[in-house]
Amino acid sequence: MRSRIAQRLHKALEKRFPERRLFLRSDTETRFIRLKSETQLIAWTGATLLVGWAIVATAILLMDSIGAGNFRAQALRDRLVYEDRLNALATERDARAEEAAAAQARFASALEQISVMQSTLLATEDNRRELATALGVVQDTLRRTMSERESAQDQLAAATAAIENGEALPGAAAGGELSGTVDMLSEALAETAEQRDQIAADADYAISHAEELELQLRLLRERNDEIFGQLEEAMMVSVEPLDDMFRSVGMDPDDMISTVRRGYSGTGGPLTPLSFSTMGGDPDDDTLRANSILNRLDEINLYRIAAERAPFSMPVRDSFRFTSGFGPRWGRMHEGTDLAGPIGTPIYATADGVVIHAGWSSGYGRLIKIQHEFGIETRYAHLNQIRVQVGQRVSRGDRIGDMGNSGRSTGPHLHYEIRVGGSPVNPMNFIRAGSDVF
Incomplete structure (x- = not known):
């Protein structure tokens, strides 16, 4: 029974892969290698698998390359949109400042x-x-x-x-x-x-x-x-x-x-x-x-x-980008706003106040806390360098530190917090309110 099945398979293979001979000639003699149908089937299957693997690998590489290119393009577009928004806000701020100056002159x-x-x-x-x-x-x-x-x-x-x-x-x-x-x-x-x-x-x-x-x-x-x-x-x-x-x-x-x-x-x-x-x-x-x-x-x-005496200004004035906002993140509450930039980017006080902490603080890394009027406190975390001391009185716009990657951080950025009465609030509310007026 097995021999009949084997014979039938052999005949079917011979129709698809007939037996071939490969002649090898030299100066003194001639030899040949017989390629059976089964050998040809194995070679064909191996070649097919190799070609298929090459096609799949090439497709995966192309998809990864296209995906990475799209991600970079999207990041570039987001950066351009953000820079345009910053320019528009700066223009609007200048216009408001000019209007305020004109109104003051008229007054x-x-x-x-x-x-x-x-x-x-x-x-x-x-x-x-x-x-x-x-x-x-x-x-x-x-x-x-x-x-x-x-x-x-x-x-x-x-x-x-x-x-x-x-x-x-x-x-x-x-x-x-x-x-x-x-x-x-x-x-x-x-x-x-x-x-x-x-x-x-x-x-x-x-x-x-x-x-x-x-x-x-x-x-x-x-x-x-x-x-x-x-x-x-x-x-x-x-x-x-x-x-x-x-x-x-x-x-x-x-x-x-x-x-x-x-x-x-x-x-x-x-x-x-x-x-x-x-x-x-x-x-x-x-x-x-x-x-x-x-x-x-x-x-x-x-x-x-x-x-x-209220923190209505930006803590970072050089080029930066928002990497994380206020609210839930990865199952936990993110109580501030992350502003990413190169290490050493100057960090400025956002309002007049007194420094109540300037040093290392667990996951915050190098941390500065400033107490302001009306029960407001600002925090500047993950710093590379601290330029103030506890008890020092600072004014809005004073440089208090440099951006860094200390503490629990995935890259150079500033973690900026505002707390009112001990409770965290969204810093962007203050920043947007200040940009609409000043």
Whole structure:
């Protein structure tokens, strides 16, 4: 049975692989090698397997090469997109800075105009008050003169009646004395009439001048309203972005302002209110509006102080790339942001504060901790070199260390953390908020 099967297989192989002979000739003899069907099948199978293995290996190498090329291309594209985003943010930041500088210049100009208007308004108020006093004096003098004129007219009428009746004037002699008395009364009446006319002319001038002053006062008030409106709008435009910046990172602006005001009660507190009235009494509307603008200006100053003490800037200013963000990572919570760059890249403090740790810390490697105002703490980990000491006070932008690969790290990068009240928060919230305003 086996022989029959073997014979059939041999015949089938001979149809596919007929027996061949390989002749080898030399100078003296000729030899041949017989290649059986089974031998040819084994050789063909081996060659096929070799070719298949070569094809599969080549395909795997090509796929790996294509995959690596795609990964590098994607990384390059991500880097270009990130650099474009950084350039756009830098351009936007510069534009915001220019707008803030222009707004500050406009505010200074408007404040100077307010000062000039206030001086003019005070001078005009003094002139109006003096004219009102002079007008009262003129009116009193006019009333007294009219009374004296009426008394003189009565005396003249009595003297005339006495002369016509041939009676003697009381307390006077006859003849020349009577004539002298009449002349004296006539002169007094003429002088009184002249004074009356002069007083009437002065009164008319005072009234017309008072109307002109009232018109000037009305124009000054309208101009003041316009300036106050512009200043109030500038204050609103300046304060609202700062207020939104603090609220976007979960901080209460009112509490921060109160904290800064307590710390700067000597030179950073509210400005002295203005007083336009010298007559006493309650302040007018212009005084209240001016004081409100000054309070808002003081509030902007307090916001500026608070912003310098909160970490709204970037710890790395040279070229870098984000390699890991805040949130869950590999089954654990990643409590900061990783910024990768070459070893030795300068690391800067992101806000004013005091160094509370500068040394080795387990998985952090070389670590710097800085305590800021409002219960904020920043951490800078995996450093190659530390340039500050514990207890040292640093300002925003001071170089505190160099980027490295110390501790539990897979490559040179900075692990940057922000903690508020001891709890970690996303550092990008502060960085984005600062880039939107500064």
